[in-house]
Structure formats: C-alpha cells, structure tokens
C-alpha cells in the first residue's frame with residue numbers, strides 16, 4: 217500500500233474534571249506517574265544527512281475507534297499521514313475537560329493536526345518534528361488543549377519523534393519492541409498538553425528522540441486509548457497477523473487511534 221497524503225480528523229471523549237479544570241483525568245491500565253520537571257531539549261541539526269544505502273519510506277494504514285458515546289461525532293482524536301520525505305505521521309488527542317466550558321474539545325486537536333499537515337514541507341521545519349509542533353501550535357487559534365506526537369522519517373532511515381503528553385509510538389522489529397516512547401505527565405492521569413492557554417506546555421516540553429529504522433520495521437503510533445487498553449506484547453502479536461478482529465468489552469473507554477507504518481525500500 218502506498219503512503220497517502222490524506223488528512224483525516226476524528227472526534228473523542230474524555231471524562232470531565234470535577235474541578236472544572238481542563239486537565240484530563242482518567243484511569244490508566246498500565247501507567248505510572250512521571251513527573252514533572254520539563255526537560256531542556258536541544259534542537260537537532262536541521263540538515264538531513266546524505267543517504268547511504270537503500271532509501272526507506274513508510275507505508276501507513278490507520279484505524280480509529282471512537283469512544284462509544286461519541287461515535288456520531290467521531291471522537292476527539294485527530295491525526296494526519298503524509299508521504300513527504302520518508303513519511304510523516306502525527307496523532308493529537310483533544311482534552312475533553314473543555315466541554316465543561318462549552319468548548320468542543322475536538323476543535324483544538326483537529327486544527328493542530330490540520331496546521332501541522334500544512335507545515336510539513338515548511339523550510340523552517342526542516343525535518344524537525346519539534347519545530348513542527350512549535351509552528352503548528354503557534355498557528356492554532358482554537359480554544360482547547362491536546363496531547364500530540366509527530367514522527368518524521370528521513371530517507372536514510374532516521375525516524376525523528378517529538379511528543380508532548382501520552383500519545384505513543386513503538387518500533388517493532390522481528391517480533392520485538394525495539395523502541396518505545398514514554399508518556400509525559402504532571403502527575404497520574406494528567407498528561408503534558410499543548411494548550412490555547414498559558415498554563416499549558418509548549419514544544420520546549422516535548423520529549424525528542426530518534427531511532428534508526430531498517431527495512432521491515434513496523435511502527436505503531438497511537439493515542440493513549442490504544443496504549444492504555446493494549447499491552448505491548450498484544451500489539452506485537454497483532455502486528456503481522458491477519459484477523460477479522462476481536463470484540464472485547466471493558467477496559468478504559470476512550471477514543472482509540474492507531475496508525476501502523478511499515479518501513480520499505482523506496
């Protein structure tokens with residue numbers, strides 16, 4: 217399947233904070249609290265290194281399962297996929313506490329992804345996902361907040377990742393998770409989030425990482441609705457398996473966005 221340049225936006229729902237605030241509160245199946253001092257990241261070099269050996273690119277497939285109560289609206293997650301360079305993928309998860317203030321929580325995540333997708337080829341972004349977060353956040357005018365992850369593949373195989381909050385990414389190679397992002401949270405169930413308000417985080421709070429992909433690697437990128445409900449070993453066993461799907465009940469009700477990318481020679 218060829219990588220697609222489409223953008224699609226979906227809506228979701230989170231539990232509403234009792235204090236009327238905008239932090240998301242929810243139950244995590246496997247999580248632990250990670251706190252709290254914002255890192256001081258360095259900005260990676262913006263010059264793409266020369267490609268040695270076969271070029272890599274990502275083919276993507278995406279699936280969204282909205283929160284059962286928000287099926288009609290599609291939920292509050294949003295994502296985009298781009299075939300630019302070796303492939304770009306991003307997921308944002310709108311924070312539902314805004315609904316208490318009569319703000320549609322989907323607007324911020326959807327606009328953030330829309331702006332990011334339009335800035336992918338921006339010269340100043342220059343293959344840097346953290347800069348893409350910076351510019352997309354600055355361009356977003358909707359009221360609200362969202363967690364976000366962006367991954368950009370250079371054709372030499374370097375996957376650059378920037379994440380604010382608890383969306384996640386796994387790299388699976390020969391049946392093993394060889395790379396995993398970690399969620400950023402202020403305290404249990406309170407993830408870092410980009411916001412329209414000064415109280416929120418910025419690109420400076422993003423966790424930045426990179427990983428060298430090889431042909432045949434599989435990426436799994438998703439919102440917390442995926443990683444809170446599915447263990448890594450379950451993701452690994454699902455990858456490469458053709459199935460008509462299994463209906464499960466229980467777990468944490470949330471929007472679930474999952475995007476799977478396959479690294480191929482281009």
Ligand SMILES: [Mn+2]
Nearest residue numbers: 309440441470
């Ligand atoms: Mn979520």
